[in-house]
Amino acid sequence: MSDNKSKFLAEFPKIVDELKQDLAQYGMPSDAVEWYERSLNYNTPGGKLNRGLSVVDTFAILKGTTATQLPSEQYSKLALLGWCIELLQAYFLVADDMMDRSITRRGQPCWYKIEEVNEIAINDAFMLEAAIYKLLKSHFRSEPYYIDLVELFHEVTFQTELGQLLDLITAPEDKIDLSKFSPAKHSFIVIFKTAYYSFYLPVALAMYVAGISDPKDLKQAQDVLIPLGEYFQIQDDYLDCYGTPEQIGKIGTDIQDNKCSWVVNKALELANAQQRKTLDENYGRKNADSEQACKKVFQELNIQQHYLQYEDSVAKELKTRISQVDESRGFKQAVLTAFFDKIYKRSK
Amino acid sequence: MSDNKSKFLAEFPKIVDELKQDLAQYGMPSDAVEWYERSLNYNTPGGKLNRGLSVVDTFAILKGTTATQLPSEQYSKLALLGWCIELLQAYFLVADDMMDRSITRRGQPCWYKIEEVNEIAINDAFMLEAAIYKLLKSHFRSEPYYIDLVELFHEVTFQTELGQLLDLITAPEDKIDLSKFSPAKHSFIVIFKTAYYSFYLPVALAMYVAGISDPKDLKQAQDVLIPLGEYFQIQDDYLDCYGTPEQIGKIGTDIQDNKCSWVVNKALELANAQQRKTLDENYGRKNADSEQACKKVFQELNIQQHYLQYEDSVAKELKTRISQVDESRGFKQAVLTAFFDKIYKRSK
Numbered sequence: 115m116s117d118n119k120s121k122f123l124a125e126f127p128k129i130v131d132e133l134k135q136d137l138a139q140y141g142m143p144s145d146a147v148e149w150y151e152r153s154l155n156y157n158t159p160g161g162k163l164n165r166g167l168s169v170v171d172t173f174a175i176l177k178g179t180t181a182t183q184l185p186s187e188q189y190s191k192l193a194l195l196g197w198c199i200e201l202l203q204a205y206f207l208v209a210d211d212m213m214d215r216s217i218t219r220r221g222q223p224c225w226y227k228i229e230e231v232n233e234i235a236i237n238d239a240f241m242l243e244a245a246i247y248k249l250l251k252s253h254f255r256s257e258p259y260y261i262d263l264v265e266l267f268h269e270v271t272f273q274t275e276l277g278q279l280l281d282l283i284t285a286p287e288d289k290i291d292l293s294k295f296s297p298a299k300h301s302f303i304v305i306f307k308t309a310y311y312s313f314y315l316p317v318a319l320a321m322y323v324a325g326i327s328d329p330k331d332l333k334q335a336q337d338v339l340i341p342l343g344e345y346f347q348i349q350d351d352y353l354d355c356y357g358t359p360e361q362i363g364k365i366g367t368d369i370q371d372n373k374c375s376w377v378v379n380k381a382l383e384l385a386n387a388q389q390r391k392t393l394d395e396n397y398g399r400k401n402a403d404s405e406q407a408c409k410k411v412f413q414e415l416n417i418q419q420h421y422l423q424y425e426d427s428v429a430k431e432l433k434t435r436i437s438q439v440d441e442s443r444g445f446k447q448a449v450l451t452a453f454f455d456k457i458y459k460r461s462k
Numbered sequence: 463m464s465d466n467k468s469k470f471l472a473e474f475p476k477i478v479d480e481l482k483q484d485l486a487q488y489g490m491p492s493d494a495v496e497w498y499e500r501s502l503n504y505n506t507p508g509g510k511l512n513r514g515l516s517v518v519d520t521f522a523i524l525k526g527t528t529a530t531q532l533p534s535e536q537y538s539k540l541a542l543l544g545w546c547i548e549l550l551q552a553y554f555l556v557a558d559d560m561m562d563r564s565i566t567r568r569g570q571p572c573w574y575k576i577e578e579v580n581e582i583a584i585n586d587a588f589m590l591e592a593a594i595y596k597l598l599k600s601h602f603r604s605e606p607y608y609i610d611l612v613e614l615f616h617e618v619t620f621q622t623e624l625g626q627l628l629d630l631i632t633a634p635e636d637k638i639d640l641s642k643f644s645p646a647k648h649s650f651i652v653i654f655k656t657a658y659y660s661f662y663l664p665v666a667l668a669m670y671v672a673g674i675s676d677p678k679d680l681k682q683a684q685d686v687l688i689p690l691g692e693y694f695q696i697q698d699d700y701l702d703c704y705g706t707p708e709q710i711g712k713i714g715t716d717i718q719d720n721k722c723s724w725v726v727n728k729a730l731e732l733a734n735a736q737q738r739k740t741l742d743e744n745y746g747r748k749n750a751d752s753e754q755a756c757k758k759v760f761q762e763l764n765i766q767q768h769y770l771q772y773e774d775s776v777a778k779e780l781k782t783r784i785s786q787v788d789e790s791r792g793f794k795q796a797v798l799t800a801f802f803d804k805i806y807k808r809s810k
């Protein structure tokens with residue numbers, strides 16, 4: 115594990131302690147305090163932590179330094195905001211796994227799959243979200259940008275819920291209807307469900323703390339990070355179909371799961387009547403033959419080629435936008451370049 | 463329906479319209495906008511609306527007027543806060559019904575029981591909560607007490623979630639263990655799960671808008687409203703066991719549902735070894751004979767008598783507290799008396 119990541123992880127137990135003390139101060143019995151502790155620890159760390167780490171890294175770039183060189187108090191404050199994003203993600207994932215009826219997450223049973231937990235996971239998800247506002251209040255209440263942080267979390271949370279809703283009603287696993295899919299819906303789902311909280315949120319949080327939060331600068335950040343987040347998810351969709359299990363660390367299941375993926379949307383755009391019929395009859399079906407039939411259509415339509423074209427053009431466009439970012443108020447192109455470089459042509 | 467209630471109800475379609483327009487402005491496709499509209503209308507009105515109405519009524523009392531005499535713009539603003547409480551309640555109830563695996567709510571199927579909805583209800587609950595902060599932002603952002611409203615909703619939401627958690631782990635329907643019950647836990651569950659959002663929240667909201675929100679006054683309100691809310695729930699527990707179906711509009715099920723009710727807690731406090739054994743063997747069992755065996759123990763222990771004693775003493779204490787409320791900064795005893803009178807010796 116990188117030093118960066120282990121330093122960030124070392125902040126989490128302090129946060130859990132603070133939240134436990136908060137519960138104890140309400141007079142919560144110890145079994146309930148332990149329950150909350152277990153939910154926090156089970157659901158929050160354990161992912162890649164890219165979102166959380168990005169808050170610290172972005173702040174460091176804005177201040178012309180590195181994460182490791184930040185004074186320890188300042189580091190903890192930024193890391194706490196990073197952990198707030200991880201808590202937000204935990205809130206979404208606990209719920210998403212229930213809604214998707216998933217079995218495992220990050221190599222362990224989904225939280226709601228634990229026998230004693232079950233539907234209590236819903237209230238646990240609520241309490242993961244509530245932790246964000248507890249922490250913001252206790253650490254940022256006296257800052258002039260406190261209300262901006264609170265409103266930003268509200269806004270991004272709502273955007274993510276909008277993306278989730280559209281995803282859920284467009285591509286339910288048990289009711290396949292490809293006529294509901296469209297490139298516009300795919301773009302909306304991806305941007306709202308992923309890009310805002312994963313790409314824009316960490317940068318915007320760091321910008322507020324750094325005092326570089328002119329609406330023009332927030333817009334400059336958003337104008338790059340949202341299409342970058344969309345590109346990231348399109349890569350994810352692409353790799354689900356075309357990545358090797360060694361590359362992506364799992365076997366892709368989007369076709370069998372009726373996912374409103376970039377791949378199928380591109381195919382629907384290009385398909386002739388016969389190919390469309392094949393997709394209608396095979397997409398979202400839970401068997402290998404149907405999956406193969408879809409993949410054959412994708413092959414005929416040269417989806418891989420179309421992906422590479424999309425990737426080239428979006429990369430070019432993003433590089434141009436980044437190079438045109440106005441740094442006069444203190445915002446830095448390097449913040450965006452750091453994100454771009456992590457994502458461009460990744461294979462996992 | 464009272465004029466008061468129909469006037470309040472007439473505000474809701476405006477709120478739904480505002481939220482729909484908000485979604486449209488994000489570019490949400492119309493099927494998703496309609497989904498949200500349906501969830502808002504299905505889950506938010508339809509209850510007694512006491513909480514929402516209390517915001518308007520409290521404000522009117524503080525201003526020495528009545529709800530009907532408020533200028534229409536002011537009425538709408540207070541009613542909007544009332545609807546924010548109803549949205550908060552909708553968020554809790556959608557989730558509570560899933561966690562309790564309930565079948566109906568307010569004479570219709572629970573939202574998650576609707577065939578197309580199912581687990582999507584979780585995300586719908588999230589979006590009911592998010593509506594609160596959307597509305598606060600669009601209607602109160604320029605008020606000096608805006609952050610107080612936001613923090614109050616966060617705080618009360620968290621308190622309710624704490625009560626819900628303790629309730630869920632103390633009294634799961636399928637794992638009966640009366641040794642987990644205690645009067646202290648009952649009191650915590652009731653106060654946190656119900657009293658804060660149902661009694662304190664409406665009054666505190668009205669106090670902020672009226673500009674009568676000195677921490678001393680908020681504390682005066684809380685010191686009466688929290689025990690009053692506890693009393694209300696204890697009545698509810700009592701009526702579930704001793705009210706006639708005509709009185710309470712349903713057949714009580716707390717005994718069969720293994721509820722951590724005031725009645726069983728009082729009985730556990732007073733039971734001898736034999737009676738305790740009967741309760742251990744029969745409470746929470748889903749059959750009429752076991753229920754009768756529990757009721758027989760309650761009878762032997764004179765629970766009704768103990769309830770009347772509790773009611774007398776809490777009523778006396780609350781009347782004393784109300785009479786001692788300091789009105790010098792503008793807070794009024796009449797606010798608390800109005801609540802007290804609605805609840806004392808109610809039979810439904």
Ligand SMILES: [Mg+2]
Nearest residue numbers: 210211214216
């Ligand atoms: Mg999922």
Ligand SMILES: [Mg+2]
Nearest residue numbers: 210213214281
């Ligand atoms: Mg999902």
Ligand SMILES: [Mg+2]
Nearest residue numbers: 350351354368
């Ligand atoms: Mg994927």
Ligand SMILES: [Mg+2]
Nearest residue numbers: 558559562564
């Ligand atoms: Mg229930």
Ligand SMILES: [Mg+2]
Nearest residue numbers: 558561562629
């Ligand atoms: Mg319940």
Ligand SMILES: [Mg+2]
Nearest residue numbers: 698699702716
């Ligand atoms: Mg009851």
